[in-house]
Amino acid sequence: MFAIVAHPAGHVRTPQAMNALFDREGVDAVMVACDVRPEHLAGFVAGLRGVGNFGGLVATVPHKVEIAALCDRLTDRARAAGAVNALRREPDGTLTGDLLDGAGFVAGLEAAGHQVTGRRIYLTGAGGAASAIAFALAAKGPQRMTLVNRSPEKLASLAQRLAASYPAVEVTVGGTVAGHDLVINGTSLGLRSDDPLPLAIEEVDAGAVVAEVVMQPEYTELLLSARARGLHAHPGRAMLEGQLSEMFAFLTGAEKENGDAA
Ligand SMILES: NC(=O)c1ccc[n+]([C@@H]2O[C@H](COP(=O)([O-])OP(=O)(O)OC[C@H]3O[C@@H](n4cnc5c(N)ncnc54)[C@H](OP(=O)(O)O)[C@@H]3O)[C@@H](O)[C@H]2O)c1
Numbered sequence: 001m002f003a004i005v006a007h008p009a010g011h012v013r014t015p016q017a018m019n020a021l022f023d024r025e026g027v028d029a030v031m032v033a034c035d036v037r038p039e040h041l042a043g044f045v046a047g048l049r050g051v052g053n054f055g056g057l058v059a060t061v062p063h064k065v066e067i068a069a070l071c072d073r074l075t076d077r078a079r080a081a082g083a084v085n086a087l088r089r090e091p092d093g094t095l096t097g098d099l100l101d102g103a104g105f106v107a108g109l110e111a112a113g114h115q116v117t118g119r120r121i122y123l124t125g126a127g128g129a130a131s132a133i134a135f136a137l138a139a140k141g142p143q144r145m146t147l148v149n150r151s152p153e154k155l156a157s158l159a160q161r162l163a164a165s166y167p168a169v170e171v172t173v174g175g176t177v178a179g180h181d182l183v184i185n186g187t188s189l190g191l192r193s194d195d196p197l198p199l200a201i202e203e204v205d206a207g208a209v210v211a212e213v214v215m216q217p218e219y220t221e222l223l224l225s226a227r228a229r230g231l232h233a234h235p236g237r238a239m240l241e242g243q244l245s246e247m248f249a250f251l252t253g254a255e256k257e258n259g260d261a262a
Contacts, residue, residue: 001029001030001031001032001051001053001054001055002018002029002030002031002032002054002055002056002057002058002251003031003032003033003034003048003054003056003057003058004031004032004033004034004057004058004059004060005034005036005041005044005057005058005059005060005063005067006033006034006035006036006059006060006061006063007035007036007037007038007061007062007063008035009033009034009035009036010033010035012033012060014031014058014060014244014247015031015032015033017244018031018058018244018247018248019031021244021245021248025248027252029055029252031058034057036063038062038063038066041063041066041067041070042066042070045067045070045087045095046070048089049089049093049095050093051089054089055088055089055251055252056086056087056088056089056250056251057086057087058085058086058247058251059084059085059086059087060085064083064084064085064099064128065082065083067084067087067097068082068083068084068097070095071084071087071095071096071097072094072095072096073094073095073096073097074096074097074098075096075097075098075099077098077099077102077103077132077135077136078097078098078099080135080161080165081099081128081131081132081135083099083128083132084097084098084099085098085099085100085101086098086099086100086246086247086250086251088250088251088253098250099132100243100246100247100250101128101129101132101133101136101239101243102132102133102134102135102136102137103136103242103243103246104239104240104241104242104243104244104246105132105133105136105137105211105213105238105239105242106133106136106137106140106242107242107243107245107246108234108238108239108240108241108242108243109182109209109211109234109238109242110242111238111241111242112234112238114182114209114211114232114234116137116140116141116142116182117140117141117142118141118142118143119142119143119180119181119182120142120143120144120146120179120180120181120182121137121142121144121145121146121180121181121182121183121184122145122146122148122175122177122180122182122183122184122199123137123145123146123147123148123184123186124147124148124149124184124185124186124187124198124199125148125149125184125185125186125187125198125213126147126149126151126154126155126157126158126186127154127186127187127188129186129213130149130158130184130186130187130213131158131161133184133186133213134147134158134162134186135162135165135166138162138165138166138169138171139166141168141169142169142182143170144169144170144171144172145162145169145170145171145172146171146172146173146174146175146177146180147159147162147171147172147173147174148173148174148175148199149187150187155173155174156173159171159173176200176203177199177200177203177204178203178204178205179205180204180205180208181205181207181208181209182208182209182211183199183204183208183209183210183211184210184211184212184213185198185199185210185211185212185213185214185220185222186213187213188214189214189222190212190214190217190220190221190222191214191216193221195221197221197222197225198222199222201222201225201226201229202229204226204229204231206229206230206231207231207232208231208232209231209232209234210222210223210226210231210232210233210234211234211238212233212234212235212236213236213239214236215235215236215237215239215240218235218236218237219233219235220236223235
């Protein structure tokens, strides 16, 4: 038995997708949605430790940061981000937390035929999603990365943590969007119809890929503008789809080396 923990939980779609994957892969398991208020999260997780057939859970808004403190061990990337979105119950009842957002984003890009290695990357945003993406991209060996964000403190902190983990990657803080092959909106701009564009789309190089984290609407103003310019538009939904295979592997224990959990 697996769970997704959220509040509210009526909108979640991961159980449907994961249950279809369990069926397809012949895994005798089910994922259910659990609506848990923040004040009940610790009790919920403590109770699950004693459930012998509980395999793990997916955590989403608003639990990703708080649940990290309830795990017995974290993978490197979960520790670096201070957040967890997948938790696995080990045979001895202990809990391992991982953060799969960034890996999901990269898997989604690769599934669409867009490579990261050797590319010049522009990423705007320094929140939870953008930070996870920055680490996963750096792990793939891009040629260089330009990071941009509204709040300079959060930007500096992300750049510092990234440089500490990936000293070989050339990271520039601030700069224009021209001169990049892969341009990513990692901010929440685009969710609302009156949001300004997160970057100067008219300055993006011809032939570049423009990728989103925002999932609603599927084609944001940024992606519509990119398409109108003949650029490759890569929707935020691909990040979620890319995470499904990562979640499946982590939760079922098919892949246990995720970042030297310790
Ligand atoms: N596709 C997926 O699977 C997936 C997964 C996770 C998240 N997401 C989406 O990713 C988006 C960001 O989520 P998050 O968890 O990273 O949120 P977050 O931690 O709150 O970060 C929000 C980011 O957006 C920036 N931002 C917000 N309003 C802005 C504005 N008016 N002007 C300029 N920058 C602005 C913030 O800049 P400051 O630092 O200056 O505040 C920050 O960089 C959301 O839309 C979320 O739904 C998608």
